[in-house]
Amino acid sequence: MPKALFSKRTKDQIRGTYQNHCGICLKKVPRGHCAHLLDASEAGAKQLSFGVYMGLIQDGYKRSSAENGIFQCPDCHTEYFTPGLVALSPPPQILKHIWKYLAQTETQKLQPLHQVIRSIEARKTLLPYVGLCTLVSLLPEDLDGHNIKCIKAGHQPDLSVVSGRNFISAPQSTMPGAKDTARIFDVLQVPDDPPETSYAIPLSPRHTEYLHHRYWRLPTGVEPGVLLVSLIKWIPLLTHSTSKEIEYAHRIYIELRNIKAGISLIGGRIDRKRTAEDRHDDRPRKKLSSDKTRKKSVLEKGNSGGKGKARLKI
Ligand SMILES: [Zn+2]
Secondary structure, three states: OOOOOOOHHHHHHHHHHOOOEOOOOOOEOOOOEEEEOOOOOHHHHHHHHHHHHOOOOOOOOOOOOHHHEEEEOHHHHHHHHOOOOEEEEOOHHHHHHHHHHHHHOOHHHOOOHHHHHHHHHHOOOOHHHOOOEEEEEOOOOOOOOOEEEEEOOOOOOOEEEEEOOEEEEOOOOOOOOOOOEEEEEEHHHOOOOOOOOEEEEEOOOOOOOOOOOEEEEOOOOOOHHHHHHHHHOOHHHOOEOOOHHHHHHHHHHHHHHHHHHOEOOOOOEOOOOOOHHHHHHOOOOOOOOOOOOOOOOHHHHOOOOOOOOOOOEO
């Protein structure tokens, strides 16, 4: 299967939308990378099939479209994202909503999740988080002491606080760890000629600011279902929950597997028999034993078999 590469025109579109700033650390990098959210390789095709099959992604999503792209500096891309040390995720508030919907809705009444995600915009308490994503440290132990350096990226985003349906500027006296308070990283808010200041995004608990809330607003407006699929692919490789995002993504994954297998935790058991298609697409995947050597996620491994199941214990 050919790779779903970006055309030159699409790369220019992504670069232009990000105004040549890395979507994560915000620094200006004219020679940055146009990275894929769902991989360009055959593994990405499996991720997409999984997402569509599970109802997380609408059929017709194109991995070669600008929608599937994020502009990143070489440091963020090759040091942290490519080896699977970090990943983007929908905010935990939205993941919790999806999980509760799956857990509390009778199987016969379940809507495709991409529709459920769209309906989030009607929920006032979740509105501040629509259009945002978080950065998840998948292996904080391996990232001990690491941080993403934001050099000449403007000042660190000021604190924002939830007010009704939006985030607004927080009062001067607000503490960074206060409830409903966060810094929102947005390439479109970086000044044209930023000062020579620098700051860091902590990736491990060794940093005292690690637990402060940070959100990213990507100018291409990423679908939460796409981020969720690209996060789920790492879950079976993790030995324990490292964040709320991982915890909820894992719960969603288990609910979806049960629903596809015909096991409803609410409506009793078995809404329909498990089909050959289910078994083909939803078979427990092979464990990978070493974080150091892991190059391929469970979805990249695809249907290579194996009796293992997710190692994550919640
Ligand atoms: Zn960067």
